[in-house]
Amino acid sequence: MKILFTTSEAVPFATTGGLGDVCGSLPFALADLGHDVRVILPAYRCVWYVGREIRPLNVEFIVAVGSKTVSGRLLEHRSESVTFYFVQQDYYYDRDALYSVHGQDYADNCERFVFFSRATLEAIRLLDFYPDIIHAHDWQTGLVPAYLKIEYASSPLYRSMGSVFTIHNMAYQGRFWHWDMLLTGLDWKYFNWQQMEAYGQLNLLKTGIVFADAVSTVSPRYAQEIQTPEFGAGLEGVIQSRRDVLWGILNGIDYTVWNPTTDPHLPAPYDEHTVWQQKPFCKAALQSEVGLPQRPHVPLIAMIGRLTHQKGFDLVAKILPEWLEQMETQWVILGTGETQLETTFRELANRYPDKLAVIFEFNLPLAHRIQGGADMFLMPSRFEPCGLAQLQALKYGTVPVVRAIGGLADTITDCRPETLANGTANGFSFTEESPQALSETLRRACEAYRQPEIWRQLVLTGMRQDWSWARSAPRYVEMYEATLRRIRGG
Template sequence: MNILFVSSEVAPLAKTGGLADVCGALPLELARLGHQVAVIMPAYRQVKQGNFALEPLNVKFDIPIGNKIVRGRLLKTTLPGSSPENEVPVFFVEQDEYFDRPELYRAKGEDYKDNCERFVFFCRGALESIRLLKLDVDVVHCHDWQTGLIPAYLNLEYLHAAGYENIATLLTIHNLAYQGIFWHWDMLLTGLDWKYFNLHQMEFYGKLNLLKTGIVFAECLTTVSERYAQEIQTDPLGCGLEGVLAQRSEVLSGVVNGVDYSIWNPAIDPHIAKQYDVSNWQEGKAACKAALQREMGLPERSDVPLIALVGRLADQKGWDLVAQVMRRWVHDASAQWVILGTGEPHYHQMLEELSRSFRDKVAVSLQFSDPLAHRIEAGADMFLMPSRYEPCGLNQLYSLKYGAVPVVRATGGLADTVIDANHAHLSQGVATGFSFESYDVDALASALGRASMMYHHEPENWKKVVECGMKQDWSWGASAREYVSLYADAIRRKREQREQLLG
């Protein structure tokens, strides 16, 4: 099968979040399965200033954007991690006025005002690249709102163009909260007829919605966990698109993101104090915990649980609950806390105050450091993710591998990947963490309390939960095979649609 990934970010070339990790890892796994895979993304400043061998191609194209013509050209490299026998080429759409900027989507906390124009150009440039590079493409795998116009263009403008007639699309929604919503006059930039600006296709409460456009026109849809695929078909997690998604439920699937165990694996992790696996985790985690406590300025105590949080300090991640629980626990509970991340200023202030007042219990690093994130996973006893919503989540998967028992709210991918340590699951030997349903402080405190009680008083059960989690396999192999099946379904649907059109 010939698969073309079109994404606004790809790790390690340019990244702001988990979307990049998926688009950096999944193409490699598909190539290992024997498929022909290529990737197209913008040529950001982040790409050009990185240590990547970029090859200028003698390929230029002119794209109509509203009432002007904008020229672009193509660059090429190989996706890092490719093997010679399964090489994945990456093509870059270069247009410096659009993409040679300090950040990918925003500056100084504000979205770029021309984001619609930038990604109209990117979508059209990606489609023109298929013809100019003579790429053989069976399916285009689109990602998030930045590529939402591609299914529409293929079905409305390229349907009878030589070489494009049978190209199917699969659109993956990584986070429905980000939809690419712009004022209605930006419809002119797309070049599509105004008749498609209607409530069934591209219009959303009087505005242009690029993610909705992709959802309506793609042959198949996926999101990044089975639970999230169900949640987004209802209010509030449907973010206004629940009706559209429910209408397309027949072609909507959930596929959990995978983990790259060549990076996130305590047996080979170069960042941690002592490498370990499921056979010697107690010794390895004890050494890593002590080293983390020293690094973060906490007393070296093996008799209290070390609770970790890594990521954005925001309400979506449950910080309105965490803040209240922490204020209780620093007074009443025997536990230590390590927090790594940045986010809303009032949480920065709260954590700084707690770390000053309770130096023996709270350590905070208000930044992002990938090596420190590895050391926290290796040193922590518990990893807390009480998210309001979580399409997939990766930190709980890292935590399982590192023996940092996840304590999560049962939403999205967290519900799909963490099995609560209740009596039945412990008896069956399948428990991997602690979860709670209601989004409230008491439910979070109860789950943390259960985890703490087991840690202190039921060491054999704690050992079972840790080891069951460490034995889980959330690598990309199974997810990649699911995607292959979905690509085949998209291709079949495209063929049937074309046959109907041709009578």
């Protein structure tokens, strides 16, 4: 099968989070299954900093963006099994960041991704690569299924292609004022409540959902949640209308990158057989690195991510003063986010320097060392389409403590007498969105930490589970094949 990923992010070239991880890893897992997979993304300024060979293809094109025409050219990077194409248009993409600067979205984001969506479909013809499936990701490529259905439907070379649209996060919808409909070049008749309009605005996420042949999201639980008002972000009715072609497929992680046995960032690599000898060295080294005293028998609780309301950091801020004052624990927090939360955590770290370390930056090597050195990993998210950090924590023998929503509910089995007995327990979870529920669950985790037999079972269960892309990729193939059977017949 020939598969083209069209995405605004893919590691290692450009990423702001899970979207980039998926689009940089899943193609390789699909290629390992014997498929011809290519990826196309914008040639942002940052792609040149990665150190990979990117070469021009001597392929130039012109597409319409509203009332004007815009030129671009294609670049290429070839790995062993997956080819990456880059759409170069420096006015749109040669910028400091992908979507925003100083907290403000670029004013021309709609125009930038109209151009990219059109470039994707033109690249197919210019590269003479006609995929069976075009797999579009998030609002930035929501127009690709629409253009395929509307403008390319009469072309015999495009007519048999299937389109899949993956929602990585319903909260980010690509909402623009209604006059930006002119930029798309599509007839105003499509600007209606059933297709491209939502609450008076042009909505590119909705556009992708409506026009794609199949829709997927990044965990089974999230596929159910987004059909409800609580998690549907105003588009729950649209999702319900496509539920017959909606797939929930859990994300995976790349074990060539996230593996404590081979991780170059760890001071003492380990596996399930050596974790009890080596992980304590990682813990001591981490404590020293972040300025905490080396206390081997005190549970070290870690958080990594955006310091936001969505990630539940405000719940943590409410319980942390009591925990730092009364409980024998240590905490390490890595990430950036809302100013008020950063201020709160900074003040607490200054007041309790032996118990709390905060690092307000994006530091991937340190994230690896935190996963390797911490005892528990905390994710009290209000919503979490899939979550990758809890999967990384499992592999590193760092026991997750999570709120049971989205992909967190799909991957973390709460430690209870019955789940310990049947060998499925791999962490701790709670459902109520409250500081009290969070604090009580952490207390349960700390009690288990003081019981070596229980803790050993939790650690080993998590480390032995397979959350790799090799586990998830066959489900994507199943979705592609089902989609093609439906649209082609047979």
